[in-house]
Amino acid sequence: MERMNESDSVPVKPPVARKEPTYRTHHGDTFVDDYEWLRNKESAEVLEHLAAENKHVRELTQHQQPTRDAIFQEIKQRTQETDKSVPSRIGDWWYFTRTSEGQQYAKYCRVPAQNTGDEHADWTPPEIPTDAVLDGEVVLLDGNKEKEGQPFFSLGAMAFAEDGSLFAYAVDNAGDERFTVRFMDPVTLSHYDDVIPGAFYDLALAPANDRVFYTVVDDTWRPFQIRQHVLGTPVEQDTVVFEENDPSMWLGFDLSADRTEMVIQAGNSEYAETWVMDLVDPGAQPRLLVSRDERVLHGIDPVQIGDQRYYLLVHNRQAPNNELAIAPASEFEKPYADQQWLTLIKHRETVKLSGSAVNRRYLILSLRENTTERVQFLSLDQVAEFIASSATASTDSSTASAPANGAEPLNTAADSADLSGVVVQPQFDEELCSVWFSDAPYDSPFVRLSYTSFFTPAQIFDFDASQQQLELRKETVVPGGYDSSxxxxxxxxxxxxxxxxxxxxxxxxxxxxxxxxxxxxxxxxxxxxxxxxxxxxxxxxxxxxxxxxxxxxxxxxxxxxxxxxxxxxxxxxxxxxxxxxxxxxxxxxxxxxxxxxxxxxxxxxxxxxxxxxxxxxxxxxxxxxxxxxxxxxxxxxxxxxxxxxxxxxxxxxxxxxxxxxxxxxxxxxxxxxxxxxxxxxxxxxxxxxxxxxxxxxxxxxxxxxxxxxxxxxxxxxxxxxxxxxxxxxxxxxxxxxxxxxxxxxxxxxxxxxx
Missing domain, CATH: 3.40.50.1820 (Alpha/Beta hydrolase fold, catalytic domain)
Structure with missing residues (x-):
């Protein structure tokens, strides 16, 4: 397999890895592996072999460099290098990123928001000029400076306090997806002494900003613990909130839309288990909602309807493509077999219900139909009415035979109505396109959507579901005379x-x-x-x-x-x-x-x-x-x-x-x-x-x-x-x-x- 070096017509031999047999036997079958020794990345011989392979690649592909250079320049010419993102509001601040021509990494910035009492105006993001700085604009983090002196830089999760007083962020400087979490005062831009090494992707601040939650991985790179760090204390004193010891289960968490609960989920591609924990009470412990023993693949969103706490469930119980159900918190105090989940959207053979989110007004659904991704909305007022009417129907239908101790729980009869006929779905012209929700602030009248297709550059919209109106916030510019036609x-x-x-x-x-x-x-x-x-x-x-x-x-x-x-x-x-x-x-x-x-x-x-x-x-x-x-x-x-x-x-x-x-x-x-x-x-x-x-x-x-x-x-x-x-x-x-x-x-x- 010798190849000629095109520059000097000299044969170039590829590196030859020596053979050292390793025997692997399972179920009576033995496989001889001659190259397993390459696994030792600390070995000088292995590193020398990889370096020799890279040298071989350079030698035999150097004639491709003009094409590489041309493609790189084409990418560069078609990218608006000095750009900015659409701001997202958290509390009284708008957060956004800037990129600048010639710089590898983004800057993470914020600017004060207004509170006029006109919620549409207050939740309409400011226009960020590409060539000027807004009044009050602050650069919280410059990725280019963070990269200085480091072989690698990747920013993981970020968390912002609702009152704007704290910023937590995670950095990976090796490429192994193990992050170091640091904390900043966004007003003074000074860092706290607290540093958390070895964190994974999940990161969230408690509502009082006195605690931070994060995940860590075990030796097999599986997230297995959720830990709590109290600001101002040594990281060695961090406590374990939840631990998952099943090696086949991936652990993660999120906060409820109203930031009052943590939703903890362990799962794999076949089933999941969900716990919730009150974040308002510092002494609260996780509470089980759906056990892995039931073998139900599901996701859960806490939602407040009136004065009662409910949980939305996207689940595959007798529904391979998933159904959407809801149940009050009290229902999960019963044994699983006795729980009644009210179906809001029934199973459909041609539609896969992928997930859900909520804010103060809407239930937001992600679904896939005809191979492509779409978004639908349900008003929580409509959900509340449906719950009330379903409870009434259940009570009426069971009055004659109701036991002495009261009516049956929520009706989940397979032939009952659902809410699929009243969903709102933003419409776009292209058949082969993707639409997904990217941000749903709890108090905002808008839900942020992203849209793209194979030849339509990304567009960012704010969708007002009550008016069924899309507001274009950004359309990616492709310089160089790009013509989608x-x-x-x-x-x-x-x-x-x-x-x-x-x-x-x-x-x-x-x-x-x-x-x-x-x-x-x-x-x-x-x-x-x-x-x-x-x-x-x-x-x-x-x-x-x-x-x-x-x-x-x-x-x-x-x-x-x-x-x-x-x-x-x-x-x-x-x-x-x-x-x-x-x-x-x-x-x-x-x-x-x-x-x-x-x-x-x-x-x-x-x-x-x-x-x-x-x-x-x-x-x-x-x-x-x-x-x-x-x-x-x-x-x-x-x-x-x-x-x-x-x-x-x-x-x-x-x-x-x-x-x-x-x-x-x-x-x-x-x-x-x-x-x-x-x-x-x-x-x-x-x-x-x-x-x-x-x-x-x-x-x-x-x-x-x-x-x-x-x-x-x-x-x-x-x-x-x-x-x-x-x-x-x-x-x-x-x-x-x-x-x-x-x-x-x-x-x-x-x-x-x-």
Whole structure:
């Protein structure tokens, strides 16, 4: 597999990883792993090997640098570098970000709000000039200064006191997603002495601003504790509010919309458990609402209706695509079998109800219909009326047979009415678009929505549900003469071998036709019920402008077509994910969208597992492959519960430790174990040394084995970001360079000229 260095025509040999057999035996099966020694990231030999791989990549891809530079400049020219966000109001302050040309990171700012008594005026965000500072504007945090002297910078969660007196924020300087929490007085801009190391993403201030809540991870990178820190005390005195010891459960929390309760949830992809804790009473303890023993996947939002506390539930109890229900707090004091949840929105076969949120006026629903995301609203007044009428109907219907001790609880009869007929849904013109709520301040008359499509840059709206009126707050500007009419996005449906119709998003320049000559890039993910939604991205334009057809394959294992679409691509049906991608590629070739000799494949993380499996299934279909932080050694990882996130994966893939059928099934598809003596296409595996989600060792082993076994002559590369995490390097310009590298590699492999 020697390749010629194009600058001097000297053969360049790839690094050769030595072989040191490691034996792994499960269920009577022994697998010999020659490259497991690469797991030791503290080893000088391992680091030298990764450095040699990076040197090899640089040498053999240096001819792609002009294309990388061109794509980087195109991204830069199409990005309004000096920009600002739409302010969000918390208490008496508007908070927003600024970015400046030439700077990698954003600045986080605030400016005073007004209180005139006109709530629409008071909740209308101020216009932030790009070239001037507003009266009273303060920079709370400058990411560029935070990055100075650090190899990496990523800002995690932030929390602002309602009265504006405290600002908490979390910083990651390694890329391993373990954050250090610091505290600032926004008036004096001075920092408190309190510092919390090793925190995870969740972060919230108690209503009195005297306590902060945060999560920490265990040795497997699983969030397992919620801790409480009292400001002014040593971090060693922090107390554990809640601990989750089940290795298959992920722990997290949020605050209720009115900030009076903490909602604690432990869960996985199959079921959840929810507790709540009063935040007004410092001595309160968590109280169980729905136990994991009931095996119900659900989310809960506390809501105040009149003088009574209720809990909204988006749940899958006898409802695979979820229902929306509500129950008073007192109902959860009963045994689960005796609880009565009033259904507000019934289950629908064609609509997946994804989640909910509330503010003082509205119940906000996130749902997916016809593969795309939408938002709906219900007035809490309507919900209150429905509760009252349902209770009356239940009492009336049971009067004749009611027991002496009183009427039955809320009616949940399957044939009862629901509120689906009175929801309000903002309307947009495009079919392939995404709409989601991004902010719902408790006292605001507006709910903030985000909107985008494949060729419509992001737009931010404030929606007044009472008037059914959208107020455009920001429309992303794309400099450089961008014209959306020059591009086309269509929904196509490919045929899987088992007859299933696979939705495809086919993106192209308007003058590109299905004539069988087009270089084509097929992208996929297909895991964890994640959906690849319509979204505008500037870098993709550089690929389309070179005549490439960009296809997103919405394969099984994702969530585009509801819960069943996900379940058909997980555990013992996981192979559907891989065969769907291959079948989609063959359909694109057969219908003229793709030149059969110029097809590329790309995917990342679990999508990297997809790409690795596809490379084994049908290497002849693809000219070039990019696998980003790829999960290509999945079986080795999941067999070791001590490795990051392994136990959490059992609900996605099955447990190969205890189940021999799962073990055999996984071994039959995981990329590393199934490398075979065929001609593999040109491959680049891109990873990060400090990635905690998919360890660098997986692509390192995969590349070493591919090089050993392939019968072809195409190069196979390992590119490692030394100072990066799961998302690569930090800083927007560095990310643009990473994207440009990936796309230039693909374009070169597809023989697409500049």
């Amino acid at each position: 020059q591009y086309v996005a269509t929904r196509e449906w490919a045929d899987a071998a088992d007859g299933t119709k696979i939705p495809l998003s086919v993106l192209r320049r308007a003058d590109v036709t299905p004539d069988g000559t087009n270089p084509t890039l097929v992208y996929g993910y297909g895991s964890y019920e994640a959906s690849m939604d319509p979204q505008f991205t500037v870098p993709r334009l550089s690929v389309l402008d070179r005549g490439v057809v960009f296809v997103i394959a919405h394969i099984r294992g994702g969530g585009e077509l509801g819960r069943s679409w996900y379940e058909q691509g997980k555990k013992l049906q996981k192979k559907n994910t891989f065969t769907d991608f291959v079948d989609a590629t063959r359909w694109l070739i057969a219908h003229g969208w793709a030149d059969p000799n110029r097809v590329a494949a790309m995917g990342g993380s679990a999508g990297g597992l997809l790409i690795g499996a596809v490379a084994n299934l049908a290497p002849e279909l693809y000219k070039v492959i990019v696998a980003q932080v790829p999960f290509v050694d999945a079986l080795t990882t999941i067999l070791d519960p001590e490795l990051p996130l392994s136990a959490l994966e059992w609900e996605e893939w099955g447990n190969p430790i205890t189940d021999p059928e799962v073990y055999a099934y996984m071994k039959s598809y995981t990329p590393y174990e199934n490398i075979r003596a065929v001609e593999y296409p040109r491959i680049a595996a891109v990873t990060s040394l400090n990635d905690t989600r998919v360890l660098y060792v997986e692509p390192a082993k995969w590349v070493a084995k591919l090089r050993e076994v392939t019968t072809g002559s195409e190069p196979i590369f390992l590119k490692t970001e030394i100072d990066g995490g799961h998302g690569g390097a930090s800083g927007r310009y560095e990310k643009w360079k990473d994207i440009a590298w990936d796309y230039a590699f693909i374009l070169d492999g597809l023989e697409v000229s500049q």
